[in-house]
Amino acid sequence: MRAAPGPDLYAMVDCNNFYASCERVFDPALEGRPVVVLSNNDGCVIARSEEAKALGIAMGEPAFRRETFFARHGVHVRSSNYALYGDMSARVAQVLESFCPDVERYSIDECFLLLRGSRLATPERLLALAAGIRRTVRRWTGIPVCVGLARTKTLAKVANRLAKRNPDCGGVRLLDDPADVEAQLARFDVGDVWGVGRRNAARLRAMGVDTALKLARLPRELTRRTLTVTGLHTVLELGRIPCISFEAAPPPAKSLVSSRSFGTRVRDLPSLEEAVSFHAQRVAEKLRSRRLVAGAVQVFIQTNPHQPDPQHSGSGCLALDAPTAHTPDIHARALRILRSVYRPGFLYQKVGILALDLTPEGRRQLCLDEPDGETRRAREALMRVLDGVNAAYGRGTLRLAASGLGKRPWHMRQAYRSPRFTTSWDELPVAR
DNA sequence: TCTGGGGTCCTAGGACCC
DNA sequence: TCTGGGGTCCTAGGACCC
Secondary structure: OOOOOOOOEEEEEEEOOHHHHHHHHHOHHHOOOOEEEEOHHHOEEEEEOHHHHHOOOOOOOEHHHHHHHHHHOOOEEEEOOHHHHHHHHHHHHHHHHOOOOOEEEEEOOEEEEEEOOOOOOOHHHHHHHHHHHHHHHHHHHOOOEEEEEEOOHHHHHHHHHHHHHOHHHOOEEEEOOHHHHHHHHHOOEHHHOOOOOHHHHHHHHHOOOOEHHHHHOOOHHHHHHHHHHHHHHHHHHHOOOOOOOOOOOOOOOOOEEEEEEEEEEEOOHHHHHHHHHHHHHHHHHHHHHOOEEEEEEEEEEEEOOOOOOOOOEEEEEEEEEEEEOOHHHHHHHHHHHHHHHOOOOOOEEEEEEEEEOOEEHHHOOOOOOOOOHHHHHHHHHHHHHHHHHHHHHOOOOOOOHHHOOOOOOOOOOOOOEOOOOOOOHHHOOOOO
16 A cells, blocks of 8 residues: 655755855855855845844945945955856755756745655655755755745745744754644744735735734735735735645746946946947847847836936837847847937936847747848858857957947946856866 | 727836845 | 846736727
8 A cells, every 4th residue: 555645845945145155165264254245236235144144234235335334344245256156056956956856946046846745744754854955955065055844835935934043943944734834924024925025015014914824814805906916826825725836947038138237327328329239249148048039129228216316217119120139130229229218418327128029049930021041041150150259268259349348437346256166267266 | 969898908017036 | 436137927007999
């Protein structure tokens, strides 16, 4: 006789202070020290080690306001290094895949594991599995993680948070017993629930709903009305009813963006054109690397909302003649849009380009305006050369002259970046 | 003088996630 | 001087059609 299968369980594996942990793996002197990682442009704090949190440094704080504080308290500051973090993230996911075939890479620092009903499903064995995962990830990648187990993704996120908060858990927490779930939700702030953001947390609090348990008990119709169907799913998930499905593979992308704030704000059209040229190249490169083509292009520009200066934001969208990932096509459309939305006299802070209506490269529809076979082969060959040179000699080796040569005021600041230890031969760590 | 109802599609804006 | 970037989903409202 086979044992009856247990219920499916979700494990949420979340890397602790991921970016700060990545920095520590390659610079052990940071161990035990406060570490913060800054956003692109060294704008604001996007990751903190525990020691940095203990100093009262908040998530999202503008870095420039904390410079003297950082210096005074010996806070180690790093610019973000996504080449390093992305690579470390893939290594962590690989370790998880050695434990469980069903791994969803939810974000750069989180994975869901689907533990299908099995005889493993006794609390002791589940916790032992979670502890094994935690130990192995740490040993093989150097990254500390916590593991939360529950019937739904939303509760697994709660369990993960409990594992992090409570040192007695040893980094793992099973949240399955209904009485336990209820007791924990009663002490869990509604704003900490996955899917409840700042705005909705405030609305809920105004209704007297300040804990996850009160949210779980909200009548369904009222929930749907105030929080839409997404909120309803959250409520059901808190009640142990799975609504948010496991995504083995990421769904096909619908849009893709390249955007960035400027190192120095920009007033003139020629500089904006350079920046747009830069982003047009990046968008086209990203499309090609993911084997996608875009049907339309959108460009937006905006001034700095944090400044008292006159504000302007504009955006426009144009269809491409045929779905494409050809840099010059996307570039030409993007410039046209920029010129139509630009208004002189404003200090712009940011531009971005979106590629929209994405479809897989092979499956594009035939179009009357499609270039003939020979032209198309020549265009594709050109892009292959472009990508090949940039892969071999570094991004930006071969690029549009329109994106400007040399250091530009709109280039981002990145004063504290660590080396790309794991993805660039020139920046490998050296043991002396 | 009277001026419907129901359906679809698109877009902008808002909310959320990390 | 200096406040990130990259995504998704949902809804309301307008345009349009019959």
